[in-house]
Amino acid sequence: MKLMVNGSVRDVDAxxxxxxxxxxxxxxxxxxxxxxxxxxxxxxxxxxxxxxxVRSCSVQLQDLxxxxxxVTIEGxxxxxxxxxxxxxxxxxxxxxxxxxxGQIMAAAALLAETPDPTDDDIIAAMTNICRCGTxxxxxxxxxRAAELS
Amino acid sequence: MTIQTKLSRRSFLVASAAGGLSLGFTLPFAGQxxxxxxxxxxxxxxxxxxxxxxxxxxxxxxxxMGQGTLTGLAQIVAEELDCDWDKVTTEYPTxxxxxxxxxxxGDFGTAGSRGIRASQxxxxxxxxxxxxxxxxxxxxxxxxxxxxxxxxxxxxxxxDGQTISFGEVAEDAGKLDPPSExxxxxxxxxxxxxxxxxxxxTVGKVDGSQVYSIDHVMEGMLNxxxxxxxxxxxxxxSFDAEAVSAMPGVKHVLQVGDDAIAVxxxxxxxxxxxxxxVPVEWTDGEGTGFDMPRIYAMLEDGLTAEEAFVGNQQxxxxxxxxxAAQVVEATYHVPYQHHATMEPMNATAIWTPERCEVWTATxxxxxxxxxxxTAADLPIEACDIHRINLGGGFGRRAxxxxxxxxxxxxxxxIPGTPIKMIWSRxxxxxxxxxxxxxxxxxxxxxxxxxxxxxxxxRISGQSILxxxxxEGLREGMDPIMFQGLNHDGDEGRLxxxxxxxxxxxxxxxxxxxxxxxxxVCNNQNAFYLESFIDELAHAAGRDPLEFRRALMADHxxxxxxxxxxxxxxxxxxxxxxxxxRGLCQHMGYGSYVAAAxxxxxxxxxxxxxxxxxxxxxxxxxxxxxxxxxxxEGSFSFGLSASIYGEITITDGKVNExxxxxxxxxxxxxxxxxxxxxxxxxxxxGGVGEPxxxxxxxxxxxxxxxxxxxxxxxxxxSNNGMSHV
Ligand code: FES
Ligand code: FES
Numbered sequence: 102m103k104l105m106v107n108g109s110v111r112d113v114d115a116x117x118x119x120x121x122x123x124x125x126x127x128x129x130x131x132x133x134x135x136x137x138x139x140x141x142x143x144x145x146x147x148x149x150x151x152x153x154x155v156r157s158c159s160v161q162l163q164d165l166x167x168x169x170x171x172v173t174i175e176g177x178x179x180x181x182x183x184x185x186x187x188x189x190x191x192x193x194x195x196x197x198x199x200x201x202x203g204q205i206m207a208a209a210a211l212l213a214e215t216p217d218p219t220d221d222d223i224i225a226a227m228t229n230i231c232r233c234g235t236x237x238x239x240x241x242x243x244x245r246a247a248e249l250s
Numbered sequence: 251m252t253i254q255t256k257l258s259r260r261s262f263l264v265a266s267a268a269g270g271l272s273l274g275f276t277l278p279f280a281g282q283x284x285x286x287x288x289x290x291x292x293x294x295x296x297x298x299x300x301x302x303x304x305x306x307x308x309x310x311x312x313x314x315m316g317q318g319t320l321t322g323l324a325q326i327v328a329e330e331l332d333c334d335w336d337k338v339t340t341e342y343p344t345x346x347x348x349x350x351x352x353x354x355x356g357d358f359g360t361a362g363s364r365g366i367r368a369s370q371x372x373x374x375x376x377x378x379x380x381x382x383x384x385x386x387x388x389x390x391x392x393x394x395x396x397x398x399x400x401x402x403x404x405x406x407x408x409x410d411g412q413t414i415s416f417g418e419v420a421e422d423a424g425k426l427d428p429p430s431e432x433x434x435x436x437x438x439x440x441x442x443x444x445x446x447x448x449x450x451x452t453v454g455k456v457d458g459s460q461v462y463s464i465d466h467v468m469e470g471m472l473n474x475x476x477x478x479x480x481x482x483x484x485x486x487x488s489f490d491a492e493a494v495s496a497m498p499g500v501k502h503v504l505q506v507g508d509d510a511i512a513v514x515x516x517x518x519x520x521x522x523x524x525x526x527x528v529p530v531e532w533t534d535g536e537g538t539g540f541d542m543p544r545i546y547a548m549l550e551d552g553l554t555a556e557e558a559f560v561g562n563q564q565x566x567x568x569x570x571x572x573x574a575a576q577v578v579e580a581t582y583h584v585p586y587q588h589h590a591t592m593e594p595m596n597a598t599a600i601w602t603p604e605r606c607e608v609w610t611a612t613x614x615x616x617x618x619x620x621x622x623x624t625a626a627d628l629p630i631e632a633c634d635i636h637r638i639n640l641g642g643g644f645g646r647r648a649x650x651x652x653x654x655x656x657x658x659x660x661x662x663x664i665p666g667t668p669i670k671m672i673w674s675r676x677x678x679x680x681x682x683x684x685x686x687x688x689x690x691x692x693x694x695x696x697x698x699x700x701x702x703x704x705x706x707x708r709i710s711g712q713s714i715l716x717x718x719x720x721e722g723l724r725e726g727m728d729p730i731m732f733q734g735l736n737h738d739g740d741e742g743r744l745x746x747x748x749x750x751x752x753x754x755x756x757x758x759x760x761x762x763x764x765x766x767x768x769x770v771c772n773n774q775n776a777f778y779l780e781s782f783i784d785e786l787a788h789a790a791g792r793d794p795l796e797f798r799r800a801l802m803a804d805h806x807x808x809x810x811x812x813x814x815x816x817x818x819x820x821x822x823x824x825x826x827x828x829x830x831r832g833l834c835q836h837m838g839y840g841s842y843v844a845a846a847x848x849x850x851x852x853x854x855x856x857x858x859x860x861x862x863x864x865x866x867x868x869x870x871x872x873x874x875x876x877x878x879x880x881x882e883g884s885f886s887f888g889l890s891a892s893i894y895g896e897i898t899i900t901d902g903k904v905n906e907x908x909x910x911x912x913x914x915x916x917x918x919x920x921x922x923x924x925x926x927x928x929x930x931x932x933x934x935g936g937v938g939e940p941x942x943x944x945x946x947x948x949x950x951x952x953x954x955x956x957x958x959x960x961x962x963x964x965x966x967s968n969n970g971m972s973h974v
Contacts, residue, residue, distance in 0.1 A: 115519075116498060123519035127473075132465035133458015135641070137592050138675045142909040145592060174458035186456045193448055193875065196883055197316030198455030199592040199641030205456060227917045230909060232592045232642050233316045234886025236920040238879070 103167040106131070107176025110167055117163035121155075122146040124162055125173060133174035133202050137230065144229025147203035148173045154210035174202040177209060185209045188245035196233035203229050208243050217247050292424040294383055296343075296354040297327055297376035300420035304404055306333045310340050311348070311355035312365040313613055314451060315640035315647070316883075317938040318876035319365035321449045325872055326370055329442040330377030330435060333416060334404040340450060345619040346634030358637075359614040361648040361766055363839035363936020366872055370934055378432040380423070387422035388414050437870070437931065446875035451639065463611035463638040464596045468668040471598065472501055473518035474660050475525040476671055478510035480680050481902035482761045483535025485509050494524040503528060506659045514660065518672050537761040537902025545687060545760045545899065546583075552710025552756030553581065553691040561732030562744065562753040570704025570750035574695025578789045580782060582692065583963045584774040586897035587685035587767055588904075588912060593641020594678040597657035598670040601626055606633045606658060611640040613648035621651035625658035644887070645766035649718045650683050676907040683765020684897055686712035688774050692782040695750075700790030702801060704750035707735070707779065713757050714771075717764040731755045733771040734838045734943065735779065740933065742772065742838040745808030746783075746801035762899055768887055769942035772838040777964070780834035780947035785960060794951065795821055795833060807930060808835055811844040811865040814926050818863035819846035829860060832951025836943045841935030842867040845885075845944035847921070849952040855971040857956075859889070859919070859949055864941050865926035869933035878925040881941045885923050888945025890914040893966050893973055919973045 104111050106129060113128045120139075125131045125148070134157060137145030141159040148157045149172040150165075165171075177183050181190070185208045188194075195201045204227070211218055211226040218226070223243050231239070291307075293299045299307040308327045314320035324340050348355050356369055381401055388406040389396035391414070398409035404416040437443070454460030479485060489511050491503035499520030506512050511530055515521035552558075571577055597610035599622070606626035612618040615635045623633045635654070640647060657671040673681070688711030695704040713728035722728075734742040735753045744751075767773075787797035795816050802809040812835040816822075825831050828850045835844035848861040864881050871877055894913045898905045906912040950961040953971070961969055 115517075116523075119519055123517065126465075127517040127519060130467070131458070132461070132467075135462075135592070136464065136594070136672075138909050140675075140908050140910060143592070177457070181453065181457050189456045190448075190452055193452055193879065195316075195449075195452055195455040196318070196879060197592065197640060197642045198451075198460055199462060201455050202458050224918050230592070230914055230916060232590060232644070232887070232914065234883030234915070234920070235879070236886060236915075236917040237882050237923060240917065 102162060104165060104171060105167050105169065106171045107173060113162065115162055117161065119162045121148070121157040121160040121162065121165065121171070125157060131173055131175050135199055135202055137200070144207060145200050145203040147206040147229065149206060149210055152210065152213060154207045174206060177205065183209060184246035184249040185212060185242065187249055188242040192238050192242050192245060194235055194238040194242045196235055200229060200231045204231065204239055208239065208246070212243065212246055212250060216250060218243060292421045294380040294420055294423045295376060295428060296351065297373060298331060298380040300416045302417045304334065304337050304415050304417035306331070306338045306404065306416070308338060308340050309343050309355060311343065311358050312369060313358065313360040313615070313637060313640065315360065315613065315643035317365065317880060318449055318873065319360065320451055321447065322366050322872040322876065323369065323373055324450060325442050325445070325447065326366070326373050327377035329440055330374045331381045332401040332403070335442060335447065337404060338450065342637040344634050344636060345615040348616065349630060358616050359648065360643070361613055361645060363938040363940065365938070367840055367934035367936055374434050375432050378434055379428050382429045382432060383423040383426045384416055384419055386426055387419040391419065391422065443870070443872050444874070446873060449876065460639065462593055462641050463598070463609060464593055464641065464672055466598045466609045466638065466670060468598065468600070471668040471670055472514050472516060472664070473521050474512045474514045474669050474671040475518060475521035476506060476510055476512040476656055476673065477525055477530065477677060478681055479532040479535065480904070481532065481535040482537035482763055484532045484538065485535070486511060487531040487533045489528055489530040491528070493529055494527045497524040497527065500524045502664060504660060504663050506656055510656060512660050512671065514664065514669060518670070522674060535902060540761055540902045541900050542898050548758045548760060549583070549687065549689045549710045552758045553689055553708055555756045558708065558754035558756040559727035560752070560754045561729070562735055562737050562751060564737065564748065565704070565750035567704045567706045567750040567752035571693055571695035571706060574703050575698040576696040576789060578694045578696065578786055580692050580785055580960070580962055581689060582778050582781065583689040584687070584777060585895070585964060586687050586762065587891050587895045588679060588682045588897050588906070589644045589646035589767055590679070590909070590912060590914065591642030591644060591646055594673045594675055595646070595653035596670065596672040597653050598668055599657040599661035600666070600668040601658060601661040602665055604632060606661070607636065608654055608657060609636040609638060610654055610657070611638050611647060612651060612654065613640070613643045614651070617649070618651045618654045621654045622658050625655045626662060644768040645770070646683060648766055650765065652681070679907045679912065680904050682897070682904070683718065683763050685767030685773070686714055686764040687760070688712065690774070690778040692778060694782065694786045696786065696790050700792055702748055702786060705748050707753045708756065709754070710756040710758055712759050712764050714764045714766055716757065716759050728755070728757065730771050734775045734836050740840055745805040745835055745837055747804050748801065761902065769939045772836060772939070772943040773888070773891070773946070776834065776836040776943035777946045777950070780836065781950055781960070781962070784832070784951045784954060798835070807842045807867055808837060810930070811835055811842045811867050811928065814865040814928060815844045815846040815863045818865070818924060818926060819848060819861070821846065830952050830956035832948050832953070832955055834944055834947035834951060838940050838943055839936030840869070840933065841937065841940040843940040843944050845941065845948035847948040847952040849949060849956060851953060851956040856974045857953060857971055858974045859921040862921045862923045862948065863926065864923060864944060865928055866937065866941055867928050867930050868935035868937050869929055869931065871927050871929040874927045877927045877937045880937045881925040882923045884939065884942040885945050886915050886920055888942040889919065889949065892946040892949060892964055893919060896965050896968065
């Protein structure tokens with residue numbers, strides 16, 4: 102089976118019901134996408150599927166084909182230059198950082214859809230869990246990224 | 251002025267050895283180790299390695315888990331070293347190296363908000379000693395008097411204006427004898443301590459490149475999924491390995507110790523899939539038959555029991571209450587909580603008959619080393635732990651190193667093959683070390699003028715020490731139960747003068763594994779006391795702030811943070827339409843904290859926390875912006891517990907297995923947090939935990955102001971209340 106990940110077509114060999122998360126992490130060796138819950142509850146595994154944020158623990162290999170564009174944290178920008186990444190560094194958003202790949206992918210998708218989001222837009226889009234509690238800096242980071250874009 | 255400190259290696263060893271002994275292993279104080287640690291480069295001393303290109307590598311004994319200690323500790327060393335901050339990087343020595351070098355890096359344990367406050371002295375000395383050696387090396391090269399040289403930004407300037415960089419003299423400096431005395435800077439001379447510098451560890455967290463323990467990969471590695479008996483004390487009765495041995499990728503189906511089974515496969519997903527299909531039977535354990543009614547019955551018995559450990563006694567509380575004009579009584583309770591770190595427990599281990607090594611995320615790599623050595627059946631010297639930044643700790647990775655034990659027990663059955671074991675979220679939830687359950691009966695007596703004449707605080711419930719480290723009990727008593735309620739000491743002193751006071755604890759230990767959970771007993775103690783102080787103020791017809799202030803004349807630092815949040819929230823001015831306010835203060839981990847909350851509540855119990863003002867006096871603020879981050883985060887953590895957090899037990903097993911049944915605060919519930927960092931100088935308090943204590947009482951006191959309804963048990967979701 103073939104997948105298009107971060108612009109390249111990749112061969113994968115896994116059972117059809119394998120979650121995309123584990124295909125990325127174990128078949129393709131891309132560990133930036135994180136496992137948090139496995140039940141679409143935490144958002145740590147968020148990637149973009151044709152530009153939409155999806156929780157990759159709950160998308161199975163058999164639901165995908167190689168025409169769909171998958172973008173992971175490793176492919177968001179080649180050099181941490183995405184406005185969300187720049188803003189995150191500027192505001193020191195991450196604490197432990199474990200949830201941040203997912204947060205950044207969710208935030209980047211929001212910004213692509215809504216370039217100048219209000220607080221309500223941000224709260225509606227950003228449902229990922231951060232146990233360290235970086236939410237207020239995430240909110241500020243999205244606003245800063247909107248300025249940078 | 252500079253402060254002279256005798257550098258005493260001996261006294262340092264004695265002080266730090268206590269930590270080692272408490273881990274249950276004796277440290278082999280083998281001969282003077284000259285080994286060069288991880289860097290492979292000549293070091294100036296144990297703390298500092300300087301590369302020829304002037305890169306400064308600062309070694310960090312404590313563990314980064316999001317709280318910023320890595321950056322703060324590097325700031326402290328760099329301050330005394332006078333190096334160029336832009337050239338600073340860090341590395342972790344392993345506990346094996348620490349043992350081999352007589353624990354030169356001190357205690358690795360990272361809990362109790364201790365990271366900076368308990369290591370700042372010896373780390374500042376390490377930085378200062380390295381600077382002196384670098385200067386001496388330059389002076390020797392120039393043949394000048396070292397005292398005539400100055401240092402700034404990694405450059406040494408000699409008496410005739412000659413300059414040389416740290417990188418050029420580092421190798422020579424490393425050959426010199428360390429100074430026997432160092433002079434530390436006076437705080438007024440600090441240039442880096444106190445600055446809101448950026449974290450050193452951010453970049454890898456925004457592009458997915460930071461490798462967490464769960465991401466660790468090794469040549470030839472296999473992956474393990476594990477299932478442990480869900481009831482405390484239960485064991486494996488039987489399991490059918492054959493049932494899954496032909497499933498894709500499966501290599502081994504194993505028993506792990508006497509209480510778990512594991513499937514080892516080429517990928518973790520295949521291991522987990524097969525594990526779920528393994529038929530397994532468990533024996534009963536000591537937890538079998540325990541459920542919440544039975545646990546609460548144990549605790550209720552403790553509320554009125556004759557026997558209790560006394561934590562703080564002044565005057566005669568019972569007599570004062572008997573003679574009071576008005577007696578107020580209330581019973582509170584706080585349920586079990588789970589750490590639910592974002593990164594589930596995991597470890598990678600490789601075992602051979604000669605050696606065992608583990609890569610893991612732990613808050614205490616020395617305890618992990620002891621656990622690995624025991625599980626590997628190899629001496630400490632034949633084992634080591636490679637430390638990896640944590641995807642959250644909050645106490646779960648501090649005491650119990652069960653994940654290390656399990657990974658080693660699996661690896662030992664497959665010699666020479668690296669095994670990465672990962673807990674599923676469900677496994678993680680079922681095997682927490684839970685914030686223990688307590689109840690508290692508060693009885694207060696007010697005199698005719700509405701002054702507090704006597705207070706009895708009877709805590710009943712589970713001791714953490716009794717569960718995880720019974721050797722730490724003092725004649726049966728768990729002193730941790732009284733965090734923040736002590737009469738004296740610098741760790742957690744009561745902020746009120748109450749003439750007749752009794753704080754006591756009836757220990758009741760249900761068969762559920764307890765653990766240190768960020769904030770620990772301060773959390774419930776602050777909730778109990780600060781809610782009840784509010785109750786007393788209202789019963790006396792007095793303003794809650796004024797009532798508190800009247801008890802705080804002899805506690806100026808507690809009072810200062812309380813005043814700061816009262817000012818910040820605007821206590822003396824009316825709240826905006828529909829908003830209600832509450833406040834509280836508490837001291838823990840050497841820091842004084844207070845919070846004020848503004849909430850609104852509708853007729854259906856739907857509430858919103860609009861604003862929090864939080865103050866901390868941590869004595870010395872190494873990095874104010876990181877302290878602010880800790881304050882913000884602590885409200886997310888504390889409010890998760892107050893709004894939603896509850897672990898329940900049925901027949902000895904945890905019911906909540908994932909975030910769908912154990913919800914936590916997300917951005918939606920997160921209030922605006924205004925942090926007031928107000929270090930008063932002269933001491934070093936913790937910052938990773940203290941403001942958590944203030945989250946719940948400030949909010950429930952505001953809810954009372956809004957509704958007249960007193961919240962006496964948590965979470966709020968059990969009180970007919972929900973967040974808008
Ligand atoms: S791991 Fe996918 S949402 Fe939690
Ligand atoms: S930064 Fe630690 S979980 Fe979000």
